[in-house]
Amino acid sequence: MGRPILRRGKSVSLGIHVREEIPEMYSEFADFEVQRFLGRPDRLYTLDSEYEWFESIPKKEDMRVLAILLNRKNSSGRQGHDHLLIGNIGIHLIDRVSSKAEIGYLLFRKYWGRGYGTEAVSLVVDYAFQTLNLRKLTARVFEPNGASSAVLMKNGFRLAGRLREHQYINSIGYVDELYYELHRGS
């Protein structure tokens, strides 16, 4: 499927979401393991609300949400690449006064543990600093989510603080929320 690609990496790229992939995203997003560390477990997502979310993306000046795409050789054998949707990544709470924002991301479960999250974060950092000209990025992680902390630290984020027993997670209990930060050029 043709779509604008904003950043190309070795294994993954970041591109614009297309309407046709919303049902697939919806079913992958429903996976408990994917949802577990995202917060808001009380929220009921419907397919209609996902379409509304998709329609709202270009209207919101304070966020950019991009598709994480696996690079594949063009299946028709022609030169170039086609892409497979494997998750999404967002730059949220974009604050033009202080030139900062917060990132969030998820991969569909079958693509975990292959370095794709690390590369997607490196691409979104580049997009945020070079294209949006932001100065600082932050990210919030629930402490048991070791993979997410590792992804951030491998991209140069530093632990800036923690809120103790800040989030309730079913089957774990109250967990600390960790705050990570990255300054451009650090």
Ligand SMILES: CC(C)(COP(=O)(O)OP(=O)(O)OC[C@H]1O[C@@H](n2cnc3c(N)ncnc32)[C@H](O)[C@@H]1OP(=O)(O)O)[C@@H](O)C(=O)NCCC(=O)NCCS
């Ligand atoms: C978090 C997430 C994006 C990570 O993506 P990923 O592609 O699996 O991550 P990568 O393969 O790039 O890297 C994971 C790293 O974490 C490490 N890791 C995995 N589990 C870990 C744990 N419990 N503790 C510490 N490190 C861990 C891996 O060893 C790997 O590091 P390495 O490459 O140096 O060995 C993915 O697990 C996901 O989508 N989770 C559900 C949604 C989510 O939690 N989003 C983030 C909310 S803050």
